[in-house]
Every structure is written in C-alpha cells, then in structure tokens.
Amino acid sequence: MLGASNGVSFAAQSTALPFDDIKGNFAEKEIVELVKEGVVNGTGNRRFEPKKNVTRAEFVTMADRLLKLEPVDADMPSFGDVSSKSWYYGWVEAAIQLGIVEGKNKTQFMPAERITRQEAAVLIVRALKVDPGSNSGNNLPYADADKVASWAAPYVLAARTLGLMDGANGTFRPTDAMTRAETAAVLDRVLKDKVWNKAIHAKTNLGLQIGWQNGLTTTQFKEKVSSSNVNTLVPRWFFLENTQVPISNHADSSLLTWAKQNNKKIWAMLGNHSDSELTHQILSDETKRKTVIQKLTGYVKTYGLSGINVDFENVSPDDRLSLTAFISELGTSLRGAGAVLSIDVSPDLGTDWTEAFDYEALGRYADYVVLMGYDEHWDGDPVAGSVSSLPWVESALNRMLSVVPASKTILALPYYTRDWTLQSGGATSEELSLVQQGQRIRSVYYNRTWDANLGQYVLSYNRQGSQHRIWVEDGRSLGLKTMMAAKRGVAGFAYWYIGAETDDIWTSLSNATRYASY
Incomplete structure (x- = not known):
C-alpha cells in the first residue's frame, strides 16, 4: 500500500534507482523525483508496481503529500467507511477539509475503490484550485468524449489544457483505472511547473497566532500552547477597577519567564468586567484615563511585554468618543515603550452593542483590531443557529476591511459551539467547547449533513423527548474561515479560547493557511 515504506534507504542503494521494477518505464524519472519529494513510496521489497491500479485513498494521499499538507487526525470522521484506524484516515480528512475531494456520495468515500482517469482529472484540477468553468465537454478532442461524465468533462478539458493529463491514440479512456506510473507522471508535471514548484516549497507564514487564556491555570495554559500554533499569548492580567488606583494587576512571573524561554510574545489583556458604568467612569475622566495608561505602560x-490587548465589552454608545481617545492615547504611550496595542471588537451589526466602536478610528490609532468572528447566535438567543457561519464571518470581515487595513486586522475564531434544544416557545442552548462537542456527539445517535452554504456540519439528535441541533465547529469549518480570511491578507488569527480545542485543529488550520497561500 502507499502508506508503507519500502524499508530501504535510497542513499544506501548501489543502484541509482530506488526500485527494481521501474527501469525503462515511461514514468521512471518521475517516480524517482517523487520519491525524493516524499510523495510516493514503494509497495515493499524494492518494488513500486508501476502498473498496479491506484485507489481513491492512495491518490488523495499522494496529492496531499505533493502539496506538503499534513494528515489530520480529525476528531469527527467525515465518512463512516473511512476508519480513524486506517493508514489513510488523516490524508483523506485533510483533503476533505480543504475541498480537494468529495465522497462518492453523501455518506461514503469508498477509499478502496480504484480511481478512474476522469476522477483523477477532477481531483488534480481541484487540488490546483483551477476553476474549470462549465464547459459541457463538447470541446473534448477525444473519440470517446461521449463517455466522459458531464460532471467530469470541464475538469478533463482543464487537465488537458494545463498539460497535466491527455489521452492516447485519440481517446481519453475516462473510466479506466489510473495506474501508479500514470499517477506519478501527472503529479510530477505539477512539480515541473515553476510557479507551483516555488509555491509548494515555500515556507508557510502563519502570521500572528494569538491565544487567549481562559479557565486554565498557568501550567495548563503553557502545556496547551506548547502543542499549538500560538506565538502570542493573551493572559487576562489587567482589569479596570472602581478603586483609588483604577486598574488591577494579576501578572504571573512564571508565564513571563516561560514565554521568553520559548520565544513567545505576551500581549496582556486589559478587561472591563463587562461593566458599562465602571467603564464610563474611567473613560470619561481624563485623570483616571491617564492613570490607567501610565500604569499599563509601566x-x-x-x-x-510585547503588547496590550484591550477587551472591553458592554461599552455604552455614549462613550464612543472617550473610547477612541483612550485607544489613541494608550497606543501612543505603548509605542513609546516598544509595545503594540490591539483592541477586540464585535462585528459591526449596527446595534447598541457595537455603537461604541468607531472602527475606522480604532484602526487608525491601534496597531491591530481583532474581529471576534463569533456569537452570530448567542447565549439567550431565542433563535437557534450557528455560532459562526462562513457567510456571516465573511460579511463581517469584509465590512471591517472596508475601513481597517488587512495588515492591521486579526480574525478571531471560536473554539466553542452551542447545543440547541428546540422548543415551541423558542430555543435554549448550552455552550460546548470543541472537546465537549466531540464527547456529546459520540454519546448520542445523530443525523448529520454538510451545509455547503454555511460551511459546516449541522447535526441533530433527540434526547428525553426534545430535539437538539448543533452547528458543528471543527477543522473543516474553521479551516474554511481561515482560508477565506488568509486570502484577504489579514495579519493573523486569534482563538477563543486555548484549551477548548481538540488536538487535530492546529493541523487543520496549518493546512488551511498553507493551501490558501497557493
């Protein structure tokens, strides 16, 4: 199988070829090149078996490796016939999450089925993010063009136009199985393209990766950050207070030491306890405002510290000018101390909740504006729905980018969702971390469908006579939001909150960022 190593080091061979059965094969050079790239393996005993047919799982695995993606040990399998214990599980999940491949139907992937030439054309064109258009296949120059499926025809034409696949003797043979040698030849043609070769071998820039501390001890927080992509920590250290010194300090020296040792930045958070009146008292009082700024700078x-992250909630619309003045003054003071200022904002929905945020001014005076891309449907919302659907986040981000430069914008993603109980008088919900979500899903008998419009799975189940629904947040949904934002050139991403995620999420998001860069 593809996942097995040939067990023998290429460098240690007395022959120049890594396998004994490829000399003279039309794809000999391509196979050698792909072995060096880590894209293909042998089948054991120094054999490649170039004429052997390739399964759907094997083709996906090779395509993933070609694109330098990592296998994703997804917390929730996409298909019932792709076992989490199979060698190809992570490779199939990685491709599914990025939209490179789909199942044979809504419930089955059929990993062991031989991949046909027309299916291979579809997959490789999708993998290269080429839009094939809607050509019906009338322009296909093959005697057997009528045998090419309508869903595959545009991709077959695109694969030919791109120089990736062509027929032989005037035919394309759309339903014939791909061999290992043919697959190697197709994949190596991607590497021979200078643009793709450069992109594939470029190092991925993840940008700012910001993680909020919430509900974790310092020891737990450090442990979680160590196994994540996070490079900037946001511990909840400072808060506005109704005291003589209007700011409290909960700094932890052990986290400071650890962050320095592990090359992590700290943007300590300044919160307001979601206290509207307290916030008004301090922001509207120039003396108190200056005291807070002096203390923070000190x-x-x-x-x-590398920066301060201002997280004010429930700010009165009347304090719009005062908040802007505070951010302007604080930003100037922090930059004088060699630090940056970021401020968290909710999406602009034209409500009192966000009226205090002058987005354009905040984008001018702060170094970064963090858009909290969640709570589309919130705790207490009588209408059930997603915490963070793709079109909602995309709309919110587009609105933000109309007044704040992408280089100053950070998109915050949710590591939580809600389990909704649907009732005749309105819905109620329970917040679940992604870890809890997985536990809940595995404990019930559920129905699940992929909603391509929302960019997430919608799952339903019944318990104690009540219908429940979960708009699932996982590597696939979060990856789609990541790719959407990465294409817009945002400065990075933030995550609410560290410790709520399942282990697979970080691989999914790394893959999404890399794939978005192509």
Missing part, C-alpha cells in the same frame, strides 16, 4: 516596561 507594566509593559517592567515585565517586558
């Missing part, structure tokens, strides 16, 4: 210098 903490930045004392602790060697």
Whole structure:
C-alpha cells in the first residue's frame, strides 16, 4: 500500500534507482523525483508496481503529500467507511477539509475503490484550485468524449489544457483505472511547473497566532500552547477597577519567564468586567484615563511585554468618543515603550452593542483590531443557529476591511459551539467547547449533513423527548474561515479560547493557511 515504506534507504542503494521494477518505464524519472519529494513510496521489497491500479485513498494521499499538507487526525470522521484506524484516515480528512475531494456520495468515500482517469482529472484540477468553468465537454478532442461524465468533462478539458493529463491514440479512456506510473507522471508535471514548484516549497507564514487564556491555570495554559500554533499569548492580567488606583494587576512571573524561554510574545489583556458604568467612569475622566495608561505602560516596561490587548465589552454608545481617545492615547504611550496595542471588537451589526466602536478610528490609532468572528447566535438567543457561519464571518470581515487595513486586522475564531434544544416557545442552548462537542456527539445517535452554504456540519439528535441541533465547529469549518480570511491578507488569527480545542485543529488550520497561500 502507499502508506508503507519500502524499508530501504535510497542513499544506501548501489543502484541509482530506488526500485527494481521501474527501469525503462515511461514514468521512471518521475517516480524517482517523487520519491525524493516524499510523495510516493514503494509497495515493499524494492518494488513500486508501476502498473498496479491506484485507489481513491492512495491518490488523495499522494496529492496531499505533493502539496506538503499534513494528515489530520480529525476528531469527527467525515465518512463512516473511512476508519480513524486506517493508514489513510488523516490524508483523506485533510483533503476533505480543504475541498480537494468529495465522497462518492453523501455518506461514503469508498477509499478502496480504484480511481478512474476522469476522477483523477477532477481531483488534480481541484487540488490546483483551477476553476474549470462549465464547459459541457463538447470541446473534448477525444473519440470517446461521449463517455466522459458531464460532471467530469470541464475538469478533463482543464487537465488537458494545463498539460497535466491527455489521452492516447485519440481517446481519453475516462473510466479506466489510473495506474501508479500514470499517477506519478501527472503529479510530477505539477512539480515541473515553476510557479507551483516555488509555491509548494515555500515556507508557510502563519502570521500572528494569538491565544487567549481562559479557565486554565498557568501550567495548563503553557502545556496547551506548547502543542499549538500560538506565538502570542493573551493572559487576562489587567482589569479596570472602581478603586483609588483604577486598574488591577494579576501578572504571573512564571508565564513571563516561560514565554521568553520559548520565544513567545505576551500581549496582556486589559478587561472591563463587562461593566458599562465602571467603564464610563474611567473613560470619561481624563485623570483616571491617564492613570490607567501610565500604569499599563509601566507594566509593559517592567515585565517586558510585547503588547496590550484591550477587551472591553458592554461599552455604552455614549462613550464612543472617550473610547477612541483612550485607544489613541494608550497606543501612543505603548509605542513609546516598544509595545503594540490591539483592541477586540464585535462585528459591526449596527446595534447598541457595537455603537461604541468607531472602527475606522480604532484602526487608525491601534496597531491591530481583532474581529471576534463569533456569537452570530448567542447565549439567550431565542433563535437557534450557528455560532459562526462562513457567510456571516465573511460579511463581517469584509465590512471591517472596508475601513481597517488587512495588515492591521486579526480574525478571531471560536473554539466553542452551542447545543440547541428546540422548543415551541423558542430555543435554549448550552455552550460546548470543541472537546465537549466531540464527547456529546459520540454519546448520542445523530443525523448529520454538510451545509455547503454555511460551511459546516449541522447535526441533530433527540434526547428525553426534545430535539437538539448543533452547528458543528471543527477543522473543516474553521479551516474554511481561515482560508477565506488568509486570502484577504489579514495579519493573523486569534482563538477563543486555548484549551477548548481538540488536538487535530492546529493541523487543520496549518493546512488551511498553507493551501490558501497557493
């Protein structure tokens, strides 16, 4: 199988070829090149078996490896016939999440079925993110063009136009199975394209990767960050207070030391306890405002902080000008101390909840604006729905980018969802971390469908006579939002909150960022 190693080092061979059965094969050079790239393996005993047919799982695996993607050990399988214990599970999940491949139907992937030439054309054109258009196949120059499926015809034409696949003796043979040698020849043609070769071998820039601390001890937080993509920590250290010194300090020296040792930045958070009146008292009082700014700047210098993250909720619309003035003054002071200022904002929905945010001004005075891309449907919302559907986040981000530069914009993604109980008088919900979501799903008998419009699975189940629904957040849904934002050139991503995610999420998001860069 593809996943097995040939067990013998190429460098240790006395022959120049890595396999004994490829000399003279039309794809000999391509196979050698793909072995060097880590795209293909042998089948054991120094054999490649170039004429052997390729399964759907094997083709997907090779395509993933070609694109330098990593296998995703998804917390929730996409298909019932792709076992999490199979060698190809992570490779299939990685391709599914990025939209490179689909199942044979809504419930089955059929990993062991031989991949046909027309299916291979579809997959490789999708993998290269080429839009084949809607050509019906009338332009296919093959004697057997009428045998090409309508869904595959545009891709077959695109594969030919791109120089990736062609027929022989005037035919394309759309339903014939792909051999291992043919597959190697197709994949190597991608590598021979200078643009794709450069992109594939470029190092992925993940940008800012910001993680909020919430509900974790310092030890737990450090442990979770260590196994994540996070490069910037946001511990909840400072809060506005109704005291003589209007700011409290909960800095942790052990986290400071650890962050420095592990090359992580700290943007300590300044919160307001979601207290509208307290926030008004401090922001509207120039003396108190200056005291907070002086104290924060002093903490930045004392602790060697890289920045401050302002997280004010429930700010009165009347404090719009005061909040803008505070951010302007704080930003100037922090930059003088060699630190940056970021501020968290909700999507602009034209409500009192966000009226205090002058997005354009905040984008001018802060170094970064963090758009919290969640709570589309919130705790207490009588209408059930997604916490963060793709079109909602995309609309919110587009609106933000109309007034704030992408280089200053950070998109925050949710590591939580809601389990909704649907009732005649309105819905109620329970917040679930992604870890809890997985546990809940595995404990019930459910129906699940992929909603391509929302960019997530919608899952339903019944318990104690009540119907429940979960708009699932997982590597696939979060990856789609990541790719959408990465294409717009945002400065990075933030995650609410560290410790709520399943382990597979970080691989999914790394893959999404890499794939978006192509």
